[in-house]
Amino acid sequence: MRVLQLNLNHCEAAQELLTQTVIEQKVDIAILSEQYRNLGTENWSSDQTKKAAVWACGCKPFQSKPLSGQAYYTRAKICGINFYSCYIPPSVQQNEYERILDNLVRDIANTTTNIVAGDFNAWAIEWGSTHTNRRGDALLKAFSTLDIVLLNTGNKNTFEKNGRGSIIDITFASSSLVRKINWQVSDIYTHSDHLALLIEIDNPTPAKEFFPSRKAQTRGWKVDTLDEDVFKQILDSNPNNAAAETEQQAEDLIRHISKACDAAMCRKRQGTHRKSVYWWNDEIEVLRSECHKARRLCQRRRQSTNYAVLQECFKRKRNDLKKKLLILHFKLS
DSSP, X not given: OEEEEEEOTTOHHHHHHHHHHHHHTTOSEEEEESOSSOOOSTTEEEOTTSOEEEEOOSSOOOSSOOOOSOSSEEEEEETTEEEEEEEOOTTSOHHHHHHHHHHHHHHHHTOSSEEEEEEOOOOOGGGTOSSOOHHHHHHHHHHTTSSEEEOOOSOXXXXXXXXXXXXXXXXXEETTTGGGEEEEEOOXXXXXXXXXXXXXXXXXXXXXXXXXXHHHHHOOBOGGGOOHHHHHHHHHTOOOOTTSOHHXXXXXXXXXXXXXXXXXXXXXXXXXXXXXXXXXXXHHHHHHHHHHHXXXXXXXXXXXXXXXXHHHHHHHHXXXXXXXXXXXXXXXX
């Protein structure tokens, strides 16, 4: 299972681009902060402030009703794992920050098998910052009471702007999951000041679904290929076991109808991941590629004498992509 964690920086273009990224990267779940808008669909869970969200963007649906009504964090259960998305803005005062953490910790303590991710706007040496601030210290103390482990490794920035960076997007997981997880800061172009984090989980436990999966919804037969004679012949040959229990009779009937359908009609193909969203085109792909190259050039030549020129070039290309995405969205809306 592939999970993408990203702060969208309340950028419309970044959220539009995300819809293509999750398809290309075959992402099952997106843990988002500062989204531009909520999707308002059954596979999307958001907090009260509309700044944290969990999006089941693949074929793995929510398995229970997602947490709603809480501020600064939300939770959704997918494949037996509780995914938490958190965002606590810099404007929140320290005493309020600690109160939010207390509420979050109480909720996590009542669940098992968790991934807790988001932008806490906190610094700590433990996840690669140059020092630990009050927020980082409060977060570490609060989470020390839980059976969760920090996944962040190395000192690669998760936030970069104007040549400066920090590590404020962090991920924790239950100790039972750690050996199954591969965590990394991705170089995917996001159009946000934040970098995407990719989390791969080996063999998550399947569980009963709360919402029907897309695969189940698309299963069936092509009615226009129906051979009525064959269908009737198979259906009429059903051996009726009157002595069986009612439930067993119902199961036998369903199996026999499926057998008749298979004999008389072609099955529908199971849905596969689309290669792109409907509005994606070559021009946008080129613009995204140019932005990606310009950003990497800025990152590599931060100490060079022409850094200001490279940074200005990156800004121009970002603006070009943003304008194209917004114009396209306006035309299609």
